[in-house]
Amino acid sequence: MRKLAASLALCVLATGCGPGTPPPPSDAEAAFEKKLQEQFLDAKPGSVIDIPAGRHSLTRVLTLRASGVTVRGAGSDKTILSFKNQVSGPEGMLVYANDFTVEHLAIEDSKGDGLKINDGENITIRDVRVEWTAGPSKDNGAYGIYPVKCKNVLIEDSSSYAARDAGIYVGQSQDIVVRRNRAERNVAGIEIENSMRADVYENTATNNTGGILVFNMPDLTLHGEHTRVYKNKVVANNLGNFAAKGTAVASVPAGTGVLIMSNPKVEIFDNDIGDNRTANVIIASYFISNFADKKPSEGYDPYPKSIFIYDNRFSGGGDSPDGLDWKALKVSMFGLNGHFPDVLWDGYVDTKAMTNGQYPAEQRICIRNGDVEVLNVDGPHGFDKPKVGKEEYQCDLPKLAAVELKGKA
Amino acid sequence: MDSRVRGNGAALKSLVLCAALLAGCARAPQPVHFFAEGKPAKLSDWHLVEAQGGKLAPNADVVPYDLNTPLFSDYAHKFRTVWMPKGTPAKYDAEGPFDFPVGTVLTKTFYYPRVANEAGASKAVARTYDQTPDFAAGSAGALDLSKVRLIETRLLVRREQGWEAIPYVWNAAQTDAELARTGDAIALELVDTEAAKGDRDAAHPASEREAFTYVVPNENQCAGCHVTNVKAKRIEPLGPRARHLNRDYAYADGKANQLAHWSEKGYLSGLPTADLPRDADWRDTTQPLEARARAYLDVNCSQCHSPTGPANTTALDLRSAATDLRRLGLCKPPVAAGRGTGDRLLDIVPGKPDESILLYRMLSNEPGVMMPEMGRNTTHREGVDLIGQWIAAMPGNCDA
Numbered sequence: 001m002r003k004l005a006a007s008l009a010l011c012v013l014a015t016g017c018g019p020g021t022p023p024p025p026s027d028a029e030a031a032f033e034k035k036l037q038e039q040f041l042d043a044k045p046g047s048v049i050d051i052p053a054g055r056h057s058l059t060r061v062l063t064l065r066a067s068g069v070t071v072r073g074a075g076s077d078k079t080i081l082s083f084k085n086q087v088s089g090p091e092g093m094l095v096y097a098n099d100f101t102v103e104h105l106a107i108e109d110s111k112g113d114g115l116k117i118n119d120g121e122n123i124t125i126r127d128v129r130v131e132w133t134a135g136p137s138k139d140n141g142a143y144g145i146y147p148v149k150c151k152n153v154l155i156e157d158s159s160s161y162a163a164r165d166a167g168i169y170v171g172q173s174q175d176i177v178v179r180r181n182r183a184e185r186n187v188a189g190i191e192i193e194n195s196m197r198a199d200v201y202e203n204t205a206t207n208n209t210g211g212i213l214v215f216n217m218p219d220l221t222l223h224g225e226h227t228r229v230y231k232n233k234v235v236a237n238n239l240g241n242f243a244a245k246g247t248a249v250a251s252v253p254a255g256t257g258v259l260i261m262s263n264p265k266v267e268i269f270d271n272d273i274g275d276n277r278t279a280n281v282i283i284a285s286y287f288i289s290n291f292a293d294k295k296p297s298e299g300y301d302p303y304p305k306s307i308f309i310y311d312n313r314f315s316g317g318g319d320s321p322d323g324l325d326w327k328a329l330k331v332s333m334f335g336l337n338g339h340f341p342d343v344l345w346d347g348y349v350d351t352k353a354m355t356n357g358q359y360p361a362e363q364r365i366c367i368r369n370g371d372v373e374v375l376n377v378d379g380p381h382g383f384d385k386p387k388v389g390k391e392e393y394q395c396d397l398p399k400l401a402a403v404e405l406k407g408k409a
Numbered sequence: 410m411d412s413r414v415r416g417n418g419a420a421l422k423s424l425v426l427c428a429a430l431l432a433g434c435a436r437a438p439q440p441v442h443f444f445a446e447g448k449p450a451k452l453s454d455w456h457l458v459e460a461q462g463g464k465l466a467p468n469a470d471v472v473p474y475d476l477n478t479p480l481f482s483d484y485a486h487k488f489r490t491v492w493m494p495k496g497t498p499a500k501y502d503a504e505g506p507f508d509f510p511v512g513t514v515l516t517k518t519f520y521y522p523r524v525a526n527e528a529g530a531s532k533a534v535a536r537t538y539d540q541t542p543d544f545a546a547g548s549a550g551a552l553d554l555s556k557v558r559l560i561e562t563r564l565l566v567r568r569e570q571g572w573e574a575i576p577y578v579w580n581a582a583q584t585d586a587e588l589a590r591t592g593d594a595i596a597l598e599l600v601d602t603e604a605a606k607g608d609r610d611a612a613h614p615a616s617e618r619e620a621f622t623y624v625v626p627n628e629n630q631c632a633g634c635h636v637t638n639v640k641a642k643r644i645e646p647l648g649p650r651a652r653h654l655n656r657d658y659a660y661a662d663g664k665a666n667q668l669a670h671w672s673e674k675g676y677l678s679g680l681p682t683a684d685l686p687r688d689a690d691w692r693d694t695t696q697p698l699e700a701r702a703r704a705y706l707d708v709n710c711s712q713c714h715s716p717t718g719p720a721n722t723t724a725l726d727l728r729s730a731a732t733d734l735r736r737l738g739l740c741k742p743p744v745a746a747g748r749g750t751g752d753r754l755l756d757i758v759p760g761k762p763d764e765s766i767l768l769y770r771m772l773s774n775e776p777g778v779m780m781p782e783m784g785r786n787t788t789h790r791e792g793v794d795l796i797g798q799w800i801a802a803m804p805g806n807c808d809a
Binding site: 089 | 590592622624626627628629630632633636639640719721722724735740741742744745746747748749750751752753754755766775776777778782786807808
C-alpha cells in the first residue's frame with residue numbers, strides 16, 4: 001500500500017507540472033467551435049459539412065454519429081483544425097458512421113489519435129493531413145489516420161506526420177485501399193494490422209522508424225491476411241523509435257523498410273525500397289517482439305506464412321542496424337563496411353505445420369527478386385547460427401487478387 | 410439550428426408564455442411534461458426537478474434513486490430521478506437495462522457541495538463522499554441550494570424512436586438549467602474538506618486545492634458512453650439495471666429497497682421474488698475486494714470495454730460478468746494504447762499494480778492517456794487505490 005501511495009504522490013506531482021490548463025478560447029474561436037459542433041450534431045444522411053479555409057482552434061473532439069455525411073475543407077494546407085488547446089477528446093475527429101467521406105482538411109496536434117473511424121462501412125479519406133507540429137515527441141497521439149473495424153476503406157492522397165505509433169493505421173478492417181499517401185516522421189509510417197484484403201500502393205514512406213508494416217497481434221477477433229504492398233517508395237526510414245514501451249511498434253528497429261509480423265498471405269512487389277539502415281525488409285514472428293517472454297493468447301498464429309517478395313528495386317540499407325546486438329551481428333558477419341542482405345528473417349517456424357522440415361508449398365516464404373539474399377538470424381537458437389541464403393527461397397506463390405472496393409473507382 | 414429545433418419554436422413560445430403566466434403563482438405545481446420531440450430550451454420546461462424556494466426538488470411521481478457503485482465524474486455528487494407515464498411499468502431484466510416505456514425520462518443532476526466560507530462566485534467545490542448534508546432538512550429528497558452548487562442536469566428521454574440524451578447546464582443564479590447541446594467547460598477547484606478529519610496522508614495535505622476543467626459532454630459525446638453496442642448504435646441508460654439498483658434508498662416515507670419500491674409504485678414489472686443480482690458498493694470495505702473492484706470496473710469501464718462496446722477493438726472486457734481473465738486484461742498486451750501504456754507492457758500484471766497499464770491510465774488525467782477517455786479530468790484517487798489493491802492481491806505472473 002505504501003508503494004501505491006508513493007506512486008500516487010508522484011502522479012499528483014507530475015500532473016501539477018504537466019500540460020496544465022490550456023488558455024480559454026477567444027470569443028470568435030468559441031463561436032466557431034460551437035457552430036461546427038452543432039453541424040456535427042445535426043448532420044443527417046446527405047449532409048455536407050463545409051469547413052472554411054483558416055486555422056481553427058478547437059477544444060473538443062468532433063464526434064460524428066450520422067451515416068452518409070461528408071466533411072469537407074478547402075484543402076489539407078488551407079483548412080486546419082488545431083487541437084493544441086484540446087481539453088476533451090482525446091481524438092481530433094471521431095466517427096461512428098457508415099458511408100462517410102472526409103476530405104481536404106488537416107487535423108493538427110490532437111491529444112490522442114488524429115482521425116479515428118470506428119466500425120464504419122464505405123469510408124473515404126481523401127487529401128487529409130494529420131500532423132503533430134512539434135515533430136516526433138513522446139507527447140504525440142498514437143495514430144494519425146485510424147479506421148478500425150471498418151469495411152470498404154479508401155485512404156488516398158493523404159498524409160501523416162509524427163504520430164507516436166502509426167501514421168496511417170488500418171486496424172481489424174476488411175477490403176482496404178491505401179494509395180498515393182505520404183507518411184513521414186512517424187514510428188510506423190503505414191500499418192495494416194489484423195486486416196483482410198488490403199492493397200497498399202503508390203505511397204511514400206520515408207524518415208519513419210519503420211516504413212510499411214503488416215502486423216497481426218494476438219487477442220483480436222480478426223486474424224489478418226491477404227495484403228499487397230506494391231509500387232511504393234519506402235526510403236530511408238531511420239528515425240529513432242519514440243513509441244511508448246508496451247505498444248507493438250516499440251519493438252520496431254529504426255531503419256526498417258517493410259516489416260511483416262505474424263501475418264500470412266503478404267505480397268511485396270514492384271516497390272522502390274532503399275537506404276533503410278537495419279534492413280529493407282524484415283519478416284518476423286511474434287516471438288521477436290517485445291512480448292517474446294509473455295504468454296501469447298490461445299488461437300493466435302504468431303508465424304508469418306505465405307510471403308511472396310518479387311520484382312522490387314532495392315538499394316542501400318542494412319549498413320547500420322539499430323541496437324547493439326544487431327550491430328555486432330552485422331559487423332561479425334559482413335564487416336565494418338558491409339551490410340545485411342535486403343531481407344532479414346527471424347527464423348521462427350511453425351514446426352506443427354511442417355513436413356520433413358518444410359512448409360507446404362503454399363505456406364512458404366518465396367523470393368523472386370534477382371540477387372536478393374535472405375539473412376536467417378536464427379532467433380529460435382538465440383542468434384547462434386545466422387545464415388545467409390538465396391536458393392532455398394526461390395519459389396512462387398499464387399498471386400493474390402486485387403482488392404475491389406464497392407462503388408469506388 | 411436544424412429544422413427540427415426550428416419547428417419546435419412555436420411549442421417553445423407557448424411554453425414561455427405559459428411559464429410567464431405561471432410566474433404569478435410560482436408555487437402552483439405543474440405535472441411532468443413529456444416532450445415527444447424537440448429539445449426544450451430550459452430544464453424547468455419538463456417539470457421533473459425544479460429549483461424553487463432554495464431547494465432542488467423532484468416533482469410528484471419523480472422518484473430519486475442511487476446506484477450501488479456509481480461512475481466517477483470528477484468527484485461530482487449526483488442526484489438521479491426516474492419518471493414514467495402512469496400505468497406503463499418498465500420490464501425487469503436481470504442483466505441489461507430495463508425495458509422502459511416510451512415517455513420515460515431519467516434525470517441526473519451533477520452538483521458539488523459548496524465549501525464553507527467561500528464567496529458565492531468562488532470556483533471552489535468540496536471533494537467529499539458525504540452526501541448527507543446536501544439534502545434540505547425536513548424535506549427528504551430535496552437538495553439544499555445553500556449547501557450545493559448545481560452544475561448540469563442530463564436527461565435521457567425515451568421517445569418512440571429510441572432514447573435521446575439532452576444536456577442542460579445550470580445558470581449562475583442557480584434558478585434554471587439551459588439546453589447545452591454542444592456541452593460546456595467550467596473552471597472549478599476541488600477542495601479537500603475531509604482533510605480536517607485527519608484521514609489524509611502526506612500525499613494529500615490538508616490545504617490542497619486542485620484546479621480542473623469540468624467538461625459537460627455534447628450530445629454526441631453522451632452517446633460515447635450510452636451507445637453500448639457499437640453495431641446497434643442505440644443510446645441506452647446505463648445506471649438503472651438490476652445489479653446497480655438493488656439497494657436501499659431513504660425515501661420520504663422511510664427506507665426501502667429501490668427495486669421493491671419501483672415495483673410497488675408501478676414503475677417496474679416482472680421483478681423476481683428472489684435471486685436478484687447485486688453488484689458491490691465499491692466503498693463498502695465489508696464486501697470482498699474482488700467484488701468491489703469488479704463492480705468499479707463494470708460501472709466505469711464496461712460501457713466501452715465489452716464484447717459489443719466501442720472499445721471492443723482492444724479485446725478488453727471489463728464487465729462484472731466477464732469470466733475470461735485474459736480478456737479482463739490479465740497478462741494481455743495493449744492493442745492501440747499509444748503513449749497510454751506509460752511504458753508498461755501489459756494491461757494487468759498480477760501482484761504488480763505499478764507495472765499494469767490499467768492503473769497507469771486511471772492515474773493520468775491527460776486526454777490521450779487517461780481512462781475513461783472522457784467524463785473526468787481529475788484522477789480518482791480512491792478508485793486507483795481500490796484497483797491497485799485488487800491487482801496487488803492477484804496471484805501468479807505473466808512469464809511464458
